[in-house]
Amino acid sequence: MKSLPRLSPTSYALLGLLARGPATAYELNNIMQTSMLRVFWPRADSHIYSEPKKLLSHGLVSEEKEKVKGRDRTNFTITAAGRDALAAWLAEPDAATHRNQAEFMLKVILAEGGSPDDIKATLARALETTRTETRMAIAGIQHIIDSPEAGVRKGMPWNGMAANLMADILIARLRWAEYATEAAAAVPDDSDRAAKEDIGLAAYQRALQRLQAELDP
Structure with a gap:
């Protein structure tokens, strides 16, 4: 059995979307940028637009070119190999960590x-x-x-x-x-270092108490 290529979570996200139905790179990017996926896996447009060709090179999607109102349009469809790769990823254990970038x-x-x-x-x-x-x-x-x-x-x-x-x-x-x-x-604009430390430590204490209350009420 051929081993699966090394893919990023973004690759699998697009495979998951294509498992719901064929789409163009534009449509995939629109979903990634405007749906709930943006909250949990934000990615630049350029990153998303480059993924379908990568999936195509691995045989995980197929493409069909057509003209719509005089414009070229490429629809991507998940293949059986793509569905297998998606299913294998969904079954993998992960660290279930949550990272924010801001x-x-x-x-x-x-x-x-x-x-x-x-x-x-x-x-x-x-x-x-x-x-x-x-x-x-x-x-x-x-x-x-x-x-x-x-x-x-x-x-x-x-x-x-x-x-x-x-x-x-x-x-x-x-x-x-x-x-x-x-x-x-x-916070007074002219606060000295000691005053700022007092305010900061009070904020740390607030955070500590809230975390402890949630974990061990």
Whole structure:
């Protein structure tokens, strides 16, 4: 039996989408960038657009070229080998770790290198961005609930379960941004090092108590 090629999680994500039906690279990227997948596996457009050709080279998808309204269009379809690879990946154990990447959090963690106004502006943007993303999530979930067509409701019931983690993350981000914005406003611009350490240690203590309460109520 031929061994499976080494693939990235992004490759498997696209195989999973193609297992639901044929799609173009544009359609795959649109799903990756606008659906719940973006919350848990964000990737640049260029990365996603390069994946179908890689899958094609491994025989995991096939392609069919056509012209639509004078434009070239390439549809990708998962092959039997692609379904086998997807099934093998889904059965693999993993570390079940969750990693977040957020540039604004780097600015928060390293904020002492800038001005008080800089960090306050960063936190204000974080709060507004999270509110916008929450509104988008609400609209997306409402669309799924209100749309009976099967194409909108693919991935049930697991996508519904994943939506609850997405909701928890967005709610946590909202609460944190509100807390951090208020806490930053309470820090005097002329605070000395000792005062900043006291405020920081109080925040660490708050985090510790909340974690302990969740793990061992």
